[in-house]
Amino acid sequence: xxxxxxxxxxxxxxxxxxxxxxxxxxxxxxxxxxxxxxxxxxxxxxxxxxxxxxxxxxxxxxxxxxxxxxxxxxxxxxxxxxxxxxxxxxxxxxxxxxxxxxxxxxxxxxxxxxxxxxxxxxxxxxxxxxxxxx
Numbered sequence: 001x002x003x004x005x006x007x008x009x010x011x012x013x014x015x016x017x018x019x020x021x022x023x024x025x026x027x028x029x030x031x032x033x034x035x036x037x038x039x040x041x042x043x044x045x046x047x048x049x050x051x052x053x054x055x056x057x058x059x060x061x062x063x064x065x066x067x068x069x070x071x072x073x074x075x076x077x078x079x080x081x082x083x084x085x086x087x088x089x090x091x092x093x094x095x096x097x098x099x100x101x102x103x104x105x106x107x108x109x110x111x112x113x114x115x116x117x118x119x120x121x122x123x124x125x126x127x128x129x130x131x132x133x134x
Contacts, residue, residue, distance in 0.1 A: 006071040009064060012084030016060045019091060023053035026099070044102070052098035056091055059115050063087055066122040073129045083122050090114030 030046040031037065040047035067087065071080040094111025101108075128134045 006068040008080040009068040009071045013064050015088050027053050052095045063119045070122045070125050087118045
């Protein structure tokens with residue numbers, strides 16, 4: 001294994017990838033069950049499944065990319081693990097919240113907040129690293 005590749009981030013990307021697969025399968029099952037080829041067909045359960053999947057697809061890639069850059073810039077592995085753990089927990093909470101309801105729920109809010117926090121922390125760490133402060 002080459003040490004300059006972001007292997008810690010790759011681990012968390014793989015976990016997020018598995019979550020994405022589960023959420024994708026839930027959409028496929030919903031489309032089959034409710035016979036809906038596109039959109040949600042007005043079905044709230046299918047709308048929830050679609051939103052949970054889409055929210056992950058909207059949020060996770062950028063955060064994983066920034067975490068990967070933080071790791072590649074030389075951030076300690078423990079810090080990268082912390083960012084990855086928080087991201088996975090955040091995305092799980094968000095998926096749980098959106099899968100249960102499209103309303104404003106505590107898991108949904110917590111997931112969104114932790115995702116943004118992870119993005120901000122990883123971004124600031126990169127800027128500090130590039131500036132020579134860490």
